[in-house]
Each structure stands twice: as structure tokens, then as C-alpha cells.
Amino acid sequence: MRTFSRTVMVGAEFVGEDLVRFYGILEDILYAMEVRMDVRVSDGVIQDVEGRMKRYTTPVCPRAEEVLKEAVGLSLREEGWISRIYRDMGRRGCQHLAEILIECGRCLDVARMARFLQKTAPSEGSLQDAQERLARWLREHPEARGRCAARR
Amino acid sequence: MSLVFQRTKTVNVEPRGDRELDVQWRITDTLLEASIWMRVRLPDLEISEIHVEIPRGPHSACIESSALADRVVGIRIGPGLRKIVGGLLGGEKGCEELAQGVLECCNAVILHFTVPQLRAVETGTERERREKLQALLRSNPRLVGSCIAFAQDSPLMESVELQGGDL
Numbered sequence: 001m002r003t004f005s006r007t008v009m010v011g012a013e014f015v016g017e018d019l020v021r022f023y024g025i026l027e028d029i030l031y032a033m034e035v036r037m038d039v040r041v042s043d044g045v046i047q048d049v050e051g052r053m054k055r056y057t058t059p060v061c062p063r064a065e066e067v068l069k070e071a072v073g074l075s076l077r078e079e080g081w082i083s084r085i086y087r088d089m090g091r092r093g094c095q096h097l098a099e100i101l102i103e104c105g106r107c108l109d110v111a112r113m114a115r116f117l118q119k120t121a122p123s124e125g126s127l128q129d130a131q132e133r134l135a136r137w138l139r140e141h142p143e144a145r146g147r148c149a150a151r152r
Numbered sequence: 153m154s155l156v157f158q159r160t161k162t163v164n165v166e167p168r169g170d171r172e173l174d175v176q177w178r179i180t181d182t183l184l185e186a187s188i189w190m191r192v193r194l195p196d197l198e199i200s201e202i203h204v205e206i207p208r209g210p211h212s213a214c215i216e217s218s219a220l221a222d223r224v225v226g227i228r229i230g231p232g233l234r235k236i237v238g239g240l241l242g243g244e245k246g247c248e249e250l251a252q253g254v255l256e257c258c259n260a261v262i263l264h265f266t267v268p269q270l271r272a273v274e275t276g277t278e279r280e281r282r283e284k285l286q287a288l289l290r291s292n293p294r295l296v297g298s299c300i301a302f303a304q305d306s307p308l309m310e311s312v313e314l315q316g317g318d319l
Contacts, residue, residue, distance in 0.1 A: 004165040004264045010181075012157040021153075029267055057270050060301040060308055067300060093300050103161070106252075107181075111157035113210060114182040118156060127208065134210050146248060 004029060010104050012111035018042050020111055022104035026096055030057055035068070035100040039108060044076035044143075051097045067093030068101065076105045077143060109144040113137060157182045163256050165264040170194070173264060175257040179249065183210040186249065188221070190257045197229040197261065204250065217247035221254075229258045266292065 006028035015021045015038070024035040032055035038048040051068040053061055068089050074081060082102055090098030116137050117130055138145055159181035166174045168191070177188040185208040191201040204221040206214055223240040227233070234255060241251035269291070273284045285308065289295055295302050302309065 002164050002166050004163075004260050004267055006163050006260065006263075008159075008161045010157075010159040011155045013153040013155050015153055028263075030270055057273065058301040058308055060306050061299075064300045091298060092303070095299050103159075107157060107159055110159075110181065110183055110210070114157040117183075128212075131210065131212055 008100065008103055010107050012104075012107055012114075014041075014111075014115060019047065020108065022107065022111075024100035024104040026100050031055055031096050033094075033096055033100065035097060035104060037071075037101060037104050039076060039105070041108075041112065044078075044108060046071050046074050046076070048072060049101065051094075051100075053094070053097075056094075061094060064089075064094035064097055068097050071101060076108050081105065109141075109146075112141070112144065161256070163260045165260050167264075172200070173261055175260055177253050177257045177260075179253065184208060184214065184249065186214075186218075186253065188250075188253045188257055190254070192229065192261055199224050199227055199229070199258075201225065202254075204253075206250075214247060214249070217241075217250050220246060220250065224254055229261055233258055 006026070008027075009023075009025045011023045013021050018041045020039050020041055022035070022037045022039065024037070026033055031053075033051065033053045035052075036048075036050045037046060039046055049068055049071050051065045053065060056062065071085060071089055074084065078084070082105070085098050085102055085105070086095070089101060113134055117133065120133060121129075159179065161177070161179045163175065163177045166176075168174050171194050173192045173194065175188070175190040175192065177190070179186050184206075186204065186206040189201075189203045190199060192198065193200040202221045202225055204218040206218045209215045220241050224237060227236055227240075237251050237254050237258075240246075241254060242248055269284075269288045273281055273288060275281075276284065289302070296309075297303060300306065
């Protein structure tokens with residue numbers, strides 16, 4: 001029998017040419033919460049963020065919703081942004097809300113890639129064709145390059 | 153406005169007798185699909201087996217990175233894990249998603265042990281709940297200062313008598 005189970009979901013919609021809105025949800029045995037976050041695409045700066053706790057373990061937990069708002073102004077392009085969210089929004093607020101925020105933030109560039117693929121060839125081409133087009137896109141968007149083997 | 157990108161991640165922990173835990177992790181998104189199956193030996197929390205499948209990825213290197221997973225066999229879930237896993241699976245020759253997936257598997261193993269304690273705090277009289285919370289913090293001192301509920305100035309901490317040396 002399963003003793004622990006967690007699901008995290010992220011959705012991204014481009015509400016403007018330079019603004020992406022993320023919806024993040026975490027659901028597990030103990031916790032249920034969600035985050036909505038607006039990010040400016042050109043520089044990765046968080047424009048707005050809102051968290052909502054639906055199920056939690058202590059009466060103090062919902063106070064973390066206010067702490068989460070301090071993420072506004074932080075850039076997802078900034079070195080060490082993940083550590084900063086864990087420290088400033090997680091330890092001072094809620095680790096689970098911070099985890100949702102980070103998962104949304106980690107989706108910034110893959111959401112841009114998905115938009116690029118949809119715009120250029122929504123449902124055509126092989127996996128290899130999509131990979132070749134994304135490799136070209138990455139060469140033109142150095143800010144999206146990561147430190148992994150695929151996105152160097 | 154329709155969604156351009158969707159991601160779903162799931163992680164499940166299931167005991168296998170008294171000596172092992174099986175962890176299943178899966179990520180499915182618009183560009184990537186990957187899964188991790190991991191076996192953890194108890195009580196030392198050592199990763200004894202791991203199997204990774206990446207059938208679909210935005211870059212060919214993502215799919216090839218599944219071969220890296222064996223590097224974490226033998227490591228223990230404990231302090232310094234983030235740095236160890238990042239060093240073995242992340243970096244310029246690694247895969248950030250794979251490293252993140254392994255860390256989420258390990259986090260789920262820890263939660264497997266803390267969930268019963270947190271559940272126990274939900275029931276009983278106020279005094280009983282306070283005592284359970286006190287016991288929880290004593291057995292998990294790393295929780296102190298880990299979030300707003302367990303911050304030193306939290307009203308929950310006011311009711312918890314933390315004796316010198318306990319934490």
C-alpha cells in the first residue's frame with residue numbers, strides 16, 4: 001500500500017507577448033495548495049504572485065501566503081534564484097508554496113520552447129525535427145541555455 | 153487564453169516488506185516524458201537500485217542521460233544529498249531534470265517517515281496536540297526554523313517547551 005503520494009501540476013499561458021502566467025498546484029496526503037505567478041518573459045522578473053493554501057497542518061501555515069508575495073521583483077534569470085526562494089519564501093514562509101513557485105519558474109524556458117514549436121509547426125514533424133528546431137532556437141536565445149548536457 | 157505548456161509530476165512511495173521502500177516518480181509535460189523507479193534499503197536509507205526511462209525529450213541529450221542514473225546507487229539519503237546528487241547527475245554533462253527527479257524521490261522517502269507524525273498532531277485535545285508537536289520537534293530538530301509555523305516567533309512554538317539541549 002502506498003504510504004506517500006504527491007502530484008504537482010504546472011500550466012503556462014502567454015497572456016501577452018512578454019508576459020507568461022503560471023498556475024501551479026501541489027496535492028499530497030497532507031497538503032493542498034496553489035500558486036499563480038506572472039513573469040515578464042524578456043528578463044524573467046516576477047510581476048505578480050499569489051498563493052492559496054487549501055489543506056495544511058497548522059493554523060499558522062496560511063500566514064505564508066503573504067510571505068510569498070515578497071517574490072515580486074525577483075528575476076528567474078538571477079544566479080541563485082532557487083536558493084533565494086527556498087530561503088526567503090520557504091524558510092520564512094512555506095516550503096511547499098516555495099516548491100510550487102520554483103517548479104513554475106523552472107518551466108519558464110520550456111514554456112517558451114513549447115510556444116516556439118506551436119507557432120512554427122503545431123502538430124507536424126518528427127521528434128528529431130522538433131529537437132533540431134529547438135537546438136536552433138537555443139542558439140538564438142542564449143539566456144535559455146542551461147548548465148546541462150542538452151542546453152549548453 | 154489556452155495553455156501553451158503543461159507539466160505533471162507524480163511521486164509515490166510503497167514499502168516492500170520491512171527492509172525496503174520502492175519509489176516511483178514520473179514527469180510528463182509538453183516536451184518531456186521521464187520516469188524513475190528507485191529502491192531504497194532500510195534502515196540506512198541507501199539507494200540500492202534505480203531504473204530510469206526517458207522516452208521523449210526536447211533534446212537528444214535528455215534521452216541519453218538516462219544512462220547516468222546508476223551513479224546514485226549506493227548513496228544514502230541524508231545531509232548533503234542535494235550537493236551529492238547535483239554533482240553526480242547535474243552539471244554540464246548531466247541532466248537537471250534527472251537530478252531533480254532523484255531528489256524528489258529522496259524527499260518522498262523522508263516524507264514517508266514524517267507523514268504519520270504530522271497526522272498524529274492533527275488529533276486529540278489541545279494539550280495532547282501540543283505534546284505531540286513537542287515530540288515531533290524533538291525527533292525532527294531540523295523542522296525548527298524550517299517554515300513560518302516552526303519559526304522561533306510562531307505562536308505554535310510559544311506553546312512548545314523546548315528544553316535546553318533537546319534541540
